[in-house]
Amino acid sequence: MTALGRQVWGLTIPAVAWAAHFIAIYALISAACAPRGLIDIPLMFGLGIVATVLFGIAALWPTIRPPKGAALTGAIRVGGLIFAVAILFDVLPLIFSSGCGG
Amino acid sequence: MTAVDEPQSYSGTRKGEPDKTIEEVWAQPTGLRWWSSVSHRVVGKRFIYTGFAFFIIAGFLALLVRTQLIVPGNTFLDNETYNQVFTMHGTLMMFLFAIPILEGFAVYLIPMMLGARDLIFPRLGQFGYYCYLFGGIIVLSSFLFDAAPDGGWFMYVPLTTNAFTPGVSADFWLIGITFAEIASVTAAVELIVAILCARAPGMSLTKMPIFAWYILITAFMIAIGFPPLIIGSILLEANRLLGLPFFDPTVGGDPLLWQHLFWLFGHPEVYIIFLPAAGMVATILPTFVGKPLFGYGFVVAAVISMGFISFGLWAHHMFTTGLPILSLSLFSAASTMVAVPTGVQIFAFIATLAQGRPRMTTPMLFVMGFLFIFVLGGLTGVMLASVPFNWQAHDSYFVVAHLHYVLIGGMVFPLFAAFYYWAPHITGRMMSERLGKWVFWLMFIGFNATFFLMHVTGLRGMPRRIATYPEGIGWDRLNLLSTLGSYILAAGVALFIFDFIRHLRHGERAGRDPWRAGTMEWLYPTVAIGFNFHAIPPVETREPLWNNPNMLGKNAEDVEGVMRKMHDGRRETIGCDPVSGSPVQIVRLPHPTFTPMFTAFALAVAFAATIASAYFVAIAGIVAGLLGFTIWAWEPSDSGVTRDAGMGYVLPVNMIEKRSHMHIATVGTMLVLYALLGSLIFALLYLWNVYPNFAAQTAQPNLLWTGLSMLAGLVLLILAMINRRVAVADKIGLATVMNLAVILASIACTACLALAIQRTDPWGTALGATMWATLGFVALNLFITLYWALFNAARKVTGRVGAGQSLPDFNLATYAKGTAVMVLITGGLFLAATLGGLS
Numbered sequence: 001m002t003a004l005g006r007q008v009w010g011l012t013i014p015a016v017a018w019a020a021h022f023i024a025i026y027a028l029i030s031a032a033c034a035p036r037g038l039i040d041i042p043l044m045f046g047l048g049i050v051a052t053v054l055f056g057i058a059a060l061w062p063t064i065r066p067p068k069g070a071a072l073t074g075a076i077r078v079g080g081l082i083f084a085v086a087i088l089f090d091v092l093p094l095i096f097s098s099g100c101g102g
Numbered sequence: 103m104t105a106v107d108e109p110q111s112y113s114g115t116r117k118g119e120p121d122k123t124i125e126e127v128w129a130q131p132t133g134l135r136w137w138s139s140v141s142h143r144v145v146g147k148r149f150i151y152t153g154f155a156f157f158i159i160a161g162f163l164a165l166l167v168r169t170q171l172i173v174p175g176n177t178f179l180d181n182e183t184y185n186q187v188f189t190m191h192g193t194l195m196m197f198l199f200a201i202p203i204l205e206g207f208a209v210y211l212i213p214m215m216l217g218a219r220d221l222i223f224p225r226l227g228q229f230g231y232y233c234y235l236f237g238g239i240i241v242l243s244s245f246l247f248d249a250a251p252d253g254g255w256f257m258y259v260p261l262t263t264n265a266f267t268p269g270v271s272a273d274f275w276l277i278g279i280t281f282a283e284i285a286s287v288t289a290a291v292e293l294i295v296a297i298l299c300a301r302a303p304g305m306s307l308t309k310m311p312i313f314a315w316y317i318l319i320t321a322f323m324i325a326i327g328f329p330p331l332i333i334g335s336i337l338l339e340a341n342r343l344l345g346l347p348f349f350d351p352t353v354g355g356d357p358l359l360w361q362h363l364f365w366l367f368g369h370p371e372v373y374i375i376f377l378p379a380a381g382m383v384a385t386i387l388p389t390f391v392g393k394p395l396f397g398y399g400f401v402v403a404a405v406i407s408m409g410f411i412s413f414g415l416w417a418h419h420m421f422t423t424g425l426p427i428l429s430l431s432l433f434s435a436a437s438t439m440v441a442v443p444t445g446v447q448i449f450a451f452i453a454t455l456a457q458g459r460p461r462m463t464t465p466m467l468f469v470m471g472f473l474f475i476f477v478l479g480g481l482t483g484v485m486l487a488s489v490p491f492n493w494q495a496h497d498s499y500f501v502v503a504h505l506h507y508v509l510i511g512g513m514v515f516p517l518f519a520a521f522y523y524w525a526p527h528i529t530g531r532m533m534s535e536r537l538g539k540w541v542f543w544l545m546f547i548g549f550n551a552t553f554f555l556m557h558v559t560g561l562r563g564m565p566r567r568i569a570t571y572p573e574g575i576g577w578d579r580l581n582l583l584s585t586l587g588s589y590i591l592a593a594g595v596a597l598f599i600f601d602f603i604r605h606l607r608h609g610e611r612a613g614r615d616p617w618r619a620g621t622m623e624w625l626y627p628t629v630a631i632g633f634n635f636h637a638i639p640p641v642e643t644r645e646p647l648w649n650n651p652n653m654l655g656k657n658a659e660d661v662e663g664v665m666r667k668m669h670d671g672r673r674e675t676i677g678c679d680p681v682s683g684s685p686v687q688i689v690r691l692p693h694p695t696f697t698p699m700f701t702a703f704a705l706a707v708a709f710a711a712t713i714a715s716a717y718f719v720a721i722a723g724i725v726a727g728l729l730g731f732t733i734w735a736w737e738p739s740d741s742g743v744t745r746d747a748g749m750g751y752v753l754p755v756n757m758i759e760k761r762s763h764m765h766i767a768t769v770g771t772m773l774v775l776y777a778l779l780g781s782l783i784f785a786l787l788y789l790w791n792v793y794p795n796f797a798a799q800t801a802q803p804n805l806l807w808t809g810l811s812m813l814a815g816l817v818l819l820i821l822a823m824i825n826r827r828v829a830v831a832d833k834i835g836l837a838t839v840m841n842l843a844v845i846l847a848s849i850a851c852t853a854c855l856a857l858a859i860q861r862t863d864p865w866g867t868a869l870g871a872t873m874w875a876t877l878g879f880v881a882l883n884l885f886i887t888l889y890w891a892l893f894n895a896a897r898k899v900t901g902r903v904g905a906g907q908s909l910p911d912f913n914l915a916t917y918a919k920g921t922a923v924m925v926l927i928t929g930g931l932f933l934a935a936t937l938g939g940l941s
């Protein structure tokens with residue numbers, strides 16, 4: 001793959017990590033708080049943290065080690081940071097709420 | 103391949119016009135055949151003019167709304183008419199004005215900015231336009247039958263079900279809008295492929311004009327964001343026609359499912375409207391500042407992150423529906439967060455402004471108006487993202503004010519900037535700067551008068567969507583002023599129309615690059631040849647007209663580039679590697695044809711007949727449409743030869759590999775199809791999760807048939823791979839046999855899946871109905887696979903494709919593999935339901 005091709009990957013990986021994380025959090029909340037009650041709150045919380053750590057690292061990875069080439073490095077950094085912050089925002093409700101809250 | 107073989111006749115020359123010059127081959131058809139044009143310039147302009155017509159109609163409806171509200175207790179419109187008028191206003195504005203007109207600009211501009219002679223699938227462009235036109239006419243014609251939809255632009259159930267909306271008004275909406283959406287989705291796939299596969303030599307992704315990035319991301323968003331609404335509309339229509347209970351809580355359906363599907367589309371929709379407009383701003387600003395856009399890379403990153411994050415916000419439209427507080431917090435946090443990428447773009451625009459002394463032309467005024475209004479709309483957006491505030495302001499005029507600040511500020515003002523900026527490109531004449539300033543100030547003052555006050559009206563408790571209000575509760579004067587403001591706004595738009603008509607004859611001649619812009623659409627003198635480039639120049643920078651003295655220093659037709667010579671009497675352009683932009687193939691383009699128009703018309707008949715419950719006519723329309731597609735695709739293959747593209751490039755024509763534009767289009771189509779499937783799976787999981795006791799009442803799929811369906815899916819997957827191999831190896835007879843094998847496997851998949859859920863009653867529970875809907879969707883894809891394989895086999899048998907022309911089978915394999923995986927996913931879900939039980 002060309003250097004630019006790798007940089008394009010560096011742009012997309014954080015985006016995909018964010019998407020996966022968002023789906024995970026939404027699914028966990030739905031599993032815990034809908035009538036079916038698939039999982040309980042502590043499990044939801046635990047899995048949410050695991051997902052956040054995993055996908056958070058994935059989102060920041062290209063920022064920490066940008067693929068070689070100069071064309072898109074700035075964009076990769078900004079993109080990685082935005083998505084990392086978004087991942088953090090999406091998990092905050094889990095951390096600050098004590099339950100599904102009615 | 104070094105030798106350029108130019109055999110006198112191969113299948114690709116059959117459609118050629120070898121005796122003609124390049125100008126003649128590309129000439130616009132005249133007379134009645136004008137309608138058969140496939141040129142992106144013509145189609146783009148049609149989208150723009152038609153979109154503007156819908157803007158005028160919807161704007162007129164808005165004036166009716168405002169006139170009704172001018173005084174308390176007004177009887178200008180009765181309640182029913184009022185409901186129809188605001189519903190049609192919102193519907194036309196969102197679906198038939200905003201998206202299509204922006205796509206029209208993209209269709210018109212993208213090829214020229216990127217160095218292509220036309221969009222990569224010109225016939226698809228024509229098809230999309232006619233779908234849009236006919237869909238729009240269907241929606242509008244509801245007025246003639248006094249059956250205009252009146253359920254609000256988001257058509258909430260149960261209001262829009264048969265019980266509360268008898269008659270056909272909701273059907274007009276559901277069917278007409280779905281039809282028009284097909285146009286948006288086809289245009290999106292086409293734009294994605296055009297941007298990735300047809301750029302000037304050397305234009306890598308990072309050398310693309312910023313507008314192309316905006317359009318690329320927008321197009322992906324359309325491809326993923328429209329499917330939830332298409333599925334939602336089909337489910338609701340199936341509910342109305344067949345009584346399938348998707349949204350009926352008495353059998354485990356849920357009105358909120360409609361809201362989820364609608365807003366899964368609806369929220370990204372507003373970003374789909376905003377992003378292309380912001381891309382226009384990012385193009386216009388640098389021209390008048392005279393400096394490149396500040397922070398190109400940052401803007402690219404911001405646009406990508408906006409594109410993604412906007413899919414994680416939809417439930418902020420559902421804060422008052424009783425979702426768990428935890429969900430509300432998630433969507434509230436995510437909604438606040440989206441301000442960050444928006445802010446990055448706004449800062450990049452402001453920093454660009456700060457780099458020089460901008461020339462305050464009319465387009466610039468509108469850009470400034472955009473910055474001012476949109477930022478205010480963004481601020482009220484952040485306010486509404488906070489759940490407690492939202493509970494207060496929900497469904498009040500505060501929301502109406504907010505949504506118009508973002509939509510008019512974020513889209514209409516940039517659009518008017520674009521009208522003034524690109525009008526000389528389209529008409530060859532300049533619009534008036536003096537009148538333009540009047541237009542701007544009238545619109546700006548009128549807009550703020552109308553909508554700023556609505557914040558206050560809303561905070562004073564006035565709900566949206568009420569036809570009238572009592573006197574003396576503090577709303578009278580605000581409403582009066584809002585209405586007067588809307589008249590001023592309308593006067594601005596009227597003056598614009600006057601100026602546009604005036605400038606067609608009396609405007610100053612524009613000449614070449616009148617605004618001193620840097621992007622390639624201005625390379626030729628305005629009102630230029632229809633095929634954009636005599637030769638396609640290599641591009642090294644983002645503003646080639648500023649940095650490359652050869653471009654404006656010469657006559658446009660003398661600028662050096664590839665593809666100066668025409669081959670085989672065919673329309674063609676250069677195809678590139680998606681990332682690096684280096685030329686990899688010659689892309690053959692179609693000549694004018696009526697087939698796409700005919701196909702769109704046949705489908706329009708089918709849709710209209712469905713509204714009228716004339717089901718035989720509907721079936722006839724669908725068959726005719728299928729026939730249209732078949733004729734469309736039944737053409738001599740172009741692959742299999744190489745040609746000299748000039749500047750040292752000897753390239754294959756319509757190459758057969760993964761980077762081929764056709765293959766990338768197939769992948770893009772799969773993306774849309776998977777978004778459709780994903781919406782159905784969302785519905786399945788949602789109903790299963792929210793109504794456990796109704797899930798328990800739904801009959802479980804049969805284990806044996808489920809297992810067999812997964813086996814059949816696996817077989818289809820493997821057969822598709824073999825099909826590709828033998829086709830690429832030019833074993834034509836064997837490839838035909840493999841086509842037949844694919845057909846049999848598709849039939850087996852359909853049969854096994856249907857047998858697996860034969861005991862599930864679609865009318866019994868909503869979950870059962872959704873299982874059948876999912877099956878129906880997968881079966882449709884299996885049918886397309888089958889039909890395509892049959893088509894390819896027939897073409898091989900009749901000698902339409904020969905050695906070295908395996909592209910159709912190459913693409914079929916990708917489609918069949920995608921479909922096989924759908925079978926596996928659906929089978930897997932059925933299997934889980936059988937093994938885990940539905941309870």
Ligand code: HEM
Nearest residue numbers: 161164167188189192195200254255502509566567568588
């Ligand atoms: C031309 C100036 C415009 C005026 C004076 C105007 C006025 C209005 C008013 C007063 C309403 C509220 C009706 C009610 O709730 O009873 C409304 C609703 C709406 N408007 Fe506009 N509008 C304008 C332009 C636009 C544009 C450009 C768009 C989108 C691109 C738009 C999209 C909408 C939508 C989606 C609704 C909600 C309809 C519903 O509640 O179902 N409007 N408009």
Ligand SMILES: [Cu+2]
Nearest residue numbers: 369415418419
């Ligand atoms: Cu939203």
